[in-house]
């Protein structure tokens with residue numbers, strides 16, 4: 001008998017199968033977590049094209065990067081996240097990572113090995129589905145905290161603060177820095193201040209996942225508010241960054257993981273342990289995407305251009321939210337759809353039930369996840385009318 005006879009069949013990971021199988025030419029895919037232009041096509045930022053041309057023209061060699069990656073990239077990534085005047089910059093241990101997921105994975109492994117308190121990480125309910133898997137595989141215990149209210153379709157701050165207060169002191173809390181996935185619901189700046197105070201009062205540790213800096217509001221500084229505020233209040237946070245969305249570098253896998261340390265000597269020790277973790281995982285990261293990102297971040301002209309392009313992407317998404325709501329109202333829907341425009345980032349949490357989502361797929365060829373999450377990036381000026389009609393038909 002065969003060696004792998006005991007291997008169980010896992011569940012399918014993606015929802016794209018049904019979309020692919022549908023032959024209707026006006027089918028709509030709102031499941032993908034990637035930006036699409038108004039023609040529904042994948043989008044390569046012009047600033048990325050320019051930077052890539054420069055990288056290629058410079059005929060650099062293909063030697064290995066160091067374990068922690070391309071230094072011109074990580075230095076600039078730190079400035080982007082923490083701000084150029086941040087007190088954290090010269091006591092920051094940072095490494096390049098395999099995009100945001102890899103950053104979370106290094107972070108999980110670092111905390112599992114070195115976090116002095118309970119090795120329990122609290123993630124929001126709901127959260128990006130991969131969070132729990134990444135942290136569990138890293139060796140952490142994963143718990144949930146309340147985040148979203150099904151009644152208001154918004155943040156449940158009271159319950160969230162209650163859970164922060166009730167958690168064993170010195171626990172790890174994961175926060176989405178901006179553009180919460182899947183709900184699109186972010187705390188306001190005032191709410192972040194309350195969250196920070198509660199985290200501090202219980203001696204908890206904050207781990208930020210910033211996968212959408214700039215993509216939420218269109219402004220990279222505004223989207224970094226929570227990260228910078230926690231640092232300003234004395235939290236030695238850690239941070240996972242991704243350049244998949246804000247630079248459209250999805251498949252290039254460009255990211256960074258950083259730990260704010262108390263001082264230089266702590267930074268040196270943390271740095272050394274990050275290297276010890278990364279070396280047996282993948283030795284060192286890929287260089288091409290990091291060179292592109294570094295070129296953009298370190299060339300003033302390209303950087304300005306990129307900021308404009310990030311804003312364009314964010315604005316298109318904000319416009320599609322407004323159009324979807326408007327179309328639903330025009331059709332005569334009596335539901336309050338203001339959550340569609342109140343939410344932020346790539347995703348909207350519609351409040352549709354799994355049955356209604358099923359019906360959307362089967363009867364209207366509109367595909368998204370069962371939890372009612374739609375990718376607003378998949379909406380275009382052309383399909384928004386048909387989408388609104390489909391939602392109106394299943395929900396009223």
Ligand code: PMP
Pocket residue numbers: 033098099100101102128176181209211241242243244250255
């Ligand atoms: N965190 C969150 C909240 C995300 O939504 C994503 C992407 N879907 C990631 C991290 C990581 O993505 P990537 O590995 O492509 O950077």
